[in-house]
Amino acid sequence: MKEFRFRILVILGAIALSIYLLYPTYADYNNNIYVEEQLAQIKDNILNADPNISISQMDQRLSLKEDSIRTSDPSYRENREKRIKLGLDLQGGMYLVMEVNTARLVERLARDADPTFKEILAATEAEAKVSDLDLVSILARRFQEKGIRLSRYFGTIRQEDSEIIDQLQEQESDAVNRAIEIINNRVNQYGVSEPSIQKQGARRIIVELPGIAKEEEAKRLLQGRALLEFKMVKDADFAIPIMNRIDEILASSANIEVSNNETESTGVSSIVDDSSSTDQLSPEEFEKQHPFYSIALINPQSPYADAFVKETDKAKVLNFLNRMEVKNAIPDNVEFIFGAKPEIVQDGENIYRLYLVNKQAELSGGVITDAQSTLNPQTSAPIVTFQMNSEGAREWARITGSNIDKRLAIVLDGVIYSAPNINGKILGGSSQIEGIGNLDEAKLMEIVLKAGALPAPIDIIEERTVGPSLGQDSVSQGFNSLLIGFVIVAIFMIFYYKKGGNIADFGLFFTIMIILGVLAGFSATLTLPGIAGIVLTMGMAVDANVLIYERIREELATGKTAKAAVESGYANSYSAIFDSNITTFFTGIILYQFGSGPVQGFALTLMIGIVASLFSALVLTRLFFDIMVAKGIKINVG
């Protein structure tokens, strides 16, 4: 048995690894059932308390509750991240390919879109629909054919056509980046789990939104102009008392007695500056007495009253802020808004900033004409400069003049990207944002500012939506096929190859476990054709076994000993097995390259299946036979 130890260990190791990798999927499945049950109960409770609640409000509350259940136990998130990813055709969801409508973009960029321009543009649009070339090139060609220089409509008189073409193409690419940021932002706020937004080529965006039950809402998310606004951030003097009140309301509504009256009655300074009093309380007590402040942390050293909230606590904060009692405590003209991106990362957790701003915007982003991210020539620090139109410039001068040393938040689609300090009155509309961490951040600000100015018109050129019911049906159909297929093949193998069949069946089971384990381990996506691929692999996997067994039968028939028959049986089958499987593997690679989504899933399981079944046939079953030969057990291949 000693010589087998290594192989046995390898195989047992592989099985153990697969089980380990597959466990989160199982755990997540159970978690989901639990959450569903809880939510159903909560839904009943809400309906009992408030029968006339509107559907959208109910959905909002339910999703907040769901978030809080899921975040209460960190293992939920872990299992969710490590489980086997289901493709959109199994989860339900939307797959979209979006493309910048360059024609519209070009039209907006043109200085003066006269009838000639519109005519040429229309013809270009029609041609671009069926051509492989990009619109800008076609447009340039058509202008050239008519003998009109591009500088008539774009750029400056002195610029050559080729320069303008480059500029236009850059605008196109910029527009795509803008659109991606906006979509990213909105999708994050909407709360889709595991969304995927990717740029493809120069003009396209691929968006995958799994698990969207209301597809129309999702489509809503992706279109429509982005709203850029400038809102004043409230001072600490204004914000702290409001936050104190919120904290009190939440603490008292949880019916917890305040043990130390002193800390409550002494207002602002004691909570924020007097750290000694808070040191007397243990973390749990602090949480009870200050439910708001325990998750919305304020930096006592900072002059600003921005709160810092962990990503996992965001839902809780929103929950708090949505309560009736709390809403009443917040004045009508202000609101709390989160930052768009996490400020810092502490202990692996993203921390977001929470601002208190005026509800009414001082200025809307439509007045911005341009924005650039560059390096400050003197300090080499990253900055963002932007310009406004004359109407905007006037307003801007007024706003900046009367709000010196206050902060102005730049809000895009309801989240704050930056809240720079107003250092002085700005005339002429041309401004500069400093204090930006790095060039990437500056680039982001540029995108944000431009988004308000020049929205990117986007078209959906491909869209595939699978409703959740079809998704679930597909999952059960897929797994039924898997199960039934396995049973049928297994029974057949035992029937035809007797004990050898048993061994082959064990190899088959092993193969399937390995395939699923690899999918889980690499976070690959399982699609319905992918499951079909596994079913197919089962049929083809036994091929290697069949080749070997037939060969062993032949060798035994020539009178060789069991040991020799097994050896030559395996040896002679190698070439056939390799050559045939490599060619199938090769078509799998091609399919993976050229397929998309579901088809890629099929190619993937096919390829993994081939490798796994080769391993199982050549190593696992060989091990069984070798052990049998060593122990003198009779070899039986039917």
Next chain:
Amino acid sequence: MRLFENLNIDFLGKRKTFFFVSVIVILIGFLSLIFRGLALGIDFKGGSEVALQFENEIDISEVRDQVNQIGLGNVEVKTFGGTTGIIIRTEIQEIPREIFPRVISTIETLIDRYYPGTQKTIIDSTYNSVTYSFDTPEITEDLNIKLFNAGFQTSRISEELNNTGIIIRIGISDWIKENLIEKYADNKFTVLKEDKVGPKIGQELKRDTIIAIGLSLIGILIYLGFRFKWTFAVGAVAALFHDVLVTLGLFSLLYDVIPGLNLEISLAVVAAFLTLVGYSINDTVVVFDRIREYMKIHKTLGLQEVMNRAINRTMSRTIITGLTTLLTVIVLIIFGGEVLRGFAFVLFIGIVVGTYSSIFVASSFVLEYALKNKKQIHF
């Protein structure tokens, strides 16, 4: 249990017969391809496709009549997974300009129903949307929700509290849903899936598919050229062409013949064809491997005799593997659901044909090629 234990059929001697059979089948398929053509799914043609699931049984012809009148041009209506599901397909991606007024008037009728006499102004309209402005934010928000529930995609034009505008997207699926919701108020339906493919994407997918198939064939040719002699590689690929042509021909022939079997070329079907290429080669290679082995051992026997022996000896393996794979494919056809049916069907035919070609056709090609060119093959 043994099958084909001591088989000794002169396969290659009878090759003329088998060629004849194959040629007939391919010819029939060819004729079908020319006259009936191949049904292309929207993956390649472009267009929109909506699958609906009704609560109760639904009369296809009734739905077809309904949908034909709403101005979307050529509309196909088929069953989808049973008697309660239908799938509606159009060739266009956007609502045609001509029926825009109809859509507008439908929307306005709806608005009037909820808020009779209210002021509604169109402030913008594009090829797939129209933007309305109303009197008050409350009316706007309420109409936003009501029109959404009626089947249109609506959204506010700005997030501000005093927003008085809604942009209404008018897509094909919305228009179809809107028209059916009223007629079938007593037999509610849900949308199972929706696909929309623009013409450019369709073209790209076509191009990608052809490249993929071309590359596979070249790759296989090269690999086999290395492992076996050139003659064999050619023979294998010839058998491949044979398999693909027969399957394609049958696909075209049986289109619409079997009820409930949706035989059109979609991405999944192309994937199935590529898989069958892989499987067929797999099969053929096993036979060729045995031929290769025998040629090394039995140097004196002629090519024909060696081939015959090889095929006979590998027959049980060929049949058994074909059988197990076929069993799994049958499981997919029965239990795999509507989405996989076309895919599984291609595999089914492909495996049967592929097995046939591995036994009767592939080696015959090689033999013919060798004889014609008087080549001597050594390994």
